Amino acid sequence: EADIYQTPRYLVIGTGKKITLECSQTMGHDKMYWYQQDPGMELHLIHYSYGVNSTEKGDLSSESTVSRIRTEHFPLTLESARPSHTSQYLCASSPSNRGAYEQYFGPGTRLTVT
Amino acid sequence: AQSVTQLGSHVSVSEGALVLLRCNYSSSVPPYLFWYVQYPNQGLQLLLKYTSAATLVKGINGFEAEFKKSETSFHLTKPSAHMSDAAEYFCAVSDKGFKTIFGAGTRLFVKA
Numbered sequence: 001e002a003d004i005y006q007t008p009r010y011l012v013i014g015t016g017k018k019i020t021l022e023c024s025q026t027m028g029h030d031k032m033y034w035y036q037q038d039p040g041m042e043l044h045l046i047h048y049s050y051g052v053n054s055t056e057k058g059d060l061s062s063e064s065t066v067s068r069i070r071t072e073h074f075p076l077t078l079e080s081a082r083p084s085h086t087s088q089y090l091c092a093s094s095p096s097n098r099g100a101y102e103q104y105f106g107p108g109t110r111l112t113v114t
Numbered sequence: 115a116q117s118v119t120q121l122g123s124h125v126s127v128s129e130g131a132l133v134l135l136r137c138n139y140s141s142s143v144p145p146y147l148f149w150y151v152q153y154p155n156q157g158l159q160l161l162l163k164y165t166s167a168a169t170l171v172k173g174i175n176g177f178e179a180e181f182k183k184s185e186t187s188f189h190l191t192k193p194s195a196h197m198s199d200a201a202e203y204f205c206a207v208s209d210k211g212f213k214t215i216f217g218a219g220t221r222l223f224v225k226a
Contacts, residue, residue: 004157040123043158043204043216059213090157101146101165101208105157 006091006106013081014114021076021109023091031094032074036060036087049074081113116141116207120217128225133192135220137205147188148206149179158204200224
């Protein structure tokens with residue numbers, strides 16, 4: 001079954017730790033995204049990728065980095081976690097064919113930095 | 115520049131009543147418009163999308179939305195609410211490029 005996966009689902013970690021949030025999709029989509037979601041707020045785009053070896057920063061300034069070495073995999077890394085990074089992180093993907101601009105979302109990772 | 119405004123951060127209806135969630139958009143080009151639903155502890159799921167074909171769009175779970183260019187609106191409706199419809203709903207606009215802009219969401223409560 002084609003799907004998009006995120007691990008871990010929940011993470012509590014101390015300040016200064018390095019963390020990687022995993023995202024994988026089995027749909028063969030070229031476009032992938034990372035969003036930050038806080039209660040009552042719009043989803044904020046923090047990173048996106050057009051395809052392998054292509055990554056861009058989104059509209060929301062973020063201290064995280066991403067990589068896209070394989071089509072199906074788009075991990076997000078925080079080198080040194082801070083309490084201000086506490087949030088829900090959503091990964092999404094989208095096909096490249098013309099007229100298909102909807103996005104498919106993973107279940108999210110809820111990150112708490114203490 | 116694109117933007118989306120969802121009127122009402124919370125909407126409460128009784129089971130069996132009409133659901134109306136409001137969305138207004140701004141776009142400099144003919145937009146693609148979307149409604150997504152998010153259940154607790156899950157990601158967003160596509161409910162329906164408008165792609166410049168029919169202005170009345172039918173989606174999953176009995177929801178539909180009407181694109182009104184003159185009003186720059188794309189309101190979501192369902193004739194009869196069910197308890198399982200309780201969730202957060204997001205309106206979104208795409209300029210057919212790479213980025214999609216999401217609204218702040220409307221949380222729907224359904225009373226028994």
